[in-house]
Amino acid sequence: MSRNLRIDPADSRPIWRQIEEGVRHLVASGALLAGAPVPSVRDLARDLQINPATVSKAYQRLTDAGVLAVRRGEGTYVSDAPPKLPDAERSRRLLQGALRYASLAVTIGAGRDEAAETLDEAWRTLLSGGAPEEDTEE
Amino acid sequence: MNLVDIEELTVRYGRPRTPSVLDRVSLAVPEGSVYVLVGRNGAGKSSLVRCLLGEQRPAAGRALLLGGDAWRERARLLRGVGVVPEEPDAPPSMTARQLARFCSGLYDSWDGAGLSERLKRFGVPEDVPFGQLSKGQKGHVLLSLCLAGSPRLLVLDDPTLGLDPVARRAVFDELIVDLSERGTTVFLTSHDLAGVEGIADRIGLLQAGRLAIDEEMETLKQRFRRLRISGGAGPVPGIETLRPVSTATRAWGWEAVVSAWDEDRPPSGLPESVEVSALTLEEIFLSLSTETPR
Numbered sequence: 001m002s003r004n005l006r007i008d009p010a011d012s013r014p015i016w017r018q019i020e021e022g023v024r025h026l027v028a029s030g031a032l033l034a035g036a037p038v039p040s041v042r043d044l045a046r047d048l049q050i051n052p053a054t055v056s057k058a059y060q061r062l063t064d065a066g067v068l069a070v071r072r073g074e075g076t077y078v079s080d081a082p083p084k085l086p087d088a089e090r091s092r093r094l095l096q097g098a099l100r101y102a103s104l105a106v107t108i109g110a111g112r113d114e115a116a117e118t119l120d121e122a123w124r125t126l127l128s129g130g131a132p133e134e135d136t137e138e
Numbered sequence: 139m140n141l142v143d144i145e146e147l148t149v150r151y152g153r154p155r156t157p158s159v160l161d162r163v164s165l166a167v168p169e170g171s172v173y174v175l176v177g178r179n180g181a182g183k184s185s186l187v188r189c190l191l192g193e194q195r196p197a198a199g200r201a202l203l204l205g206g207d208a209w210r211e212r213a214r215l216l217r218g219v220g221v222v223p224e225e226p227d228a229p230p231s232m233t234a235r236q237l238a239r240f241c242s243g244l245y246d247s248w249d250g251a252g253l254s255e256r257l258k259r260f261g262v263p264e265d266v267p268f269g270q271l272s273k274g275q276k277g278h279v280l281l282s283l284c285l286a287g288s289p290r291l292l293v294l295d296d297p298t299l300g301l302d303p304v305a306r307r308a309v310f311d312e313l314i315v316d317l318s319e320r321g322t323t324v325f326l327t328s329h330d331l332a333g334v335e336g337i338a339d340r341i342g343l344l345q346a347g348r349l350a351i352d353e354e355m356e357t358l359k360q361r362f363r364r365l366r367i368s369g370g371a372g373p374v375p376g377i378e379t380l381r382p383v384s385t386a387t388r389a390w391g392w393e394a395v396v397s398a399w400d401e402d403r404p405p406s407g408l409p410e411s412v413e414v415s416a417l418t419l420e421e422i423f424l425s426l427s428t429e430t431p432r
Binding site: 041 | 419
């Protein structure tokens with residue numbers, strides 16, 4: 001997994017968020033399958049040369065969100081099923097992500113239609129197991 | 139609890155009126171965190187470390203180590219501290235194994251098995267005299283020895299200085315392993331900004347004896363941004379509110395590094411063509427060191 005996760009010090013997102021979103025991406029695109037083990041905090045921290053506390057923070061958030069699950073004494077795995085969220089909570093998170101995307105679109109001067117088309121395209125790329133786009137600025 | 143507390147520390151060499159090397163520097167390292175102190179040569183890093191290890195008497199202020207005054211109680215306090223000095227030094231005729239036997243008697247707890255494993259990971263032979271080891275290997279031996287004592291605090295003075303990339307990575311690897319296993323508190327000085335980028339919780343920048351920055355890594359990275367405008371457009375109106383630390387006219391246009399960016403509330407007056415990008419730690423410090431003197 002660590003080969004597919006890249007940490008970019010010139011990315012505007014904090015490192016723990018880069019890991020969190022990177023893992024979400026790997027799970028959503030099928031590169032990490034349900035039930036697959038993820039590296040230990042220590043191994044991932046070594047591979048990425050970052051503070052283990054940062055990896056812990058990302059894993060903790062992913063576990064709280066139901067993306068990862070901890071099996072005591074065994075390690076951390078990708079959850080078997082997507083987390084069941086209450087409708088209100090799911091809407092709230094979707095809107096949150098959408099707002100971030102919309103503000104990115106606005107700040108780089110993309111129109112509403114272009115942004116919507118790009119979202120469709122991203123959806124198709126994701127489902128066909130496509131590689132993540134190179135992360136540039138948020 | 140803070141394992142390091144530097145309080146209004148002032149250091150002066152020579153007569154009382156000479157300019158100070160450190161000027162009322164204060165910083166703290168809470169238990170379980172990693173503090174990285176950076177600065178150019180001569181900024182005062184070594185003087186600060188010497189005070190912290192009780193080797194230098196402050197002209198004013200004090201350095202607290204594990205809660206005790208480093209200058210007054212050096213011998214007692216250093217038992218809980220692992221130190222890797224800038225120039226790794228040990229009796230040249232002693233092998234790593236002999237050094238280990240000697241050091242094991244100085245500490246309350248000693249992890250001999252862990253030490254052997256670490257030396258193996260570093261690829262350092264246990265039976266070669268210290269004097270015949272390379273600079274990188276000497277550093278690896280000292281780091282291994284001080285980790286074997288399971289110290290509450292690690293003090294590393296530029297531990298990757300002069301090491302090749304492989305040896306440098308090995309040092310950070312061991313540090314990361316120790317951080318994940320014990321949650322050790324670390325105070326380290328470094329020139330290697332790329333190396334410490336992902337490891338530091340908090341970062342301090344010494345400039346000419348003063349602490350110009352003392353801040354959480356994450357907030358520091360979030361408030362610095364580079365703004366670029368191509369073409370003839372000059373300085374952005376109202377950019378002062380973003381507290382620019384450097385501005386420059388380039389062949390392709392104009393750029394500035396600002397220190398008060400707020401990702402959630404970008405200023406409204408920016409022209410549409412402006413390109414905003416984040417900076418690496420190294421770029422942040424380069425922009426600060428070219429700051430025009432006031």
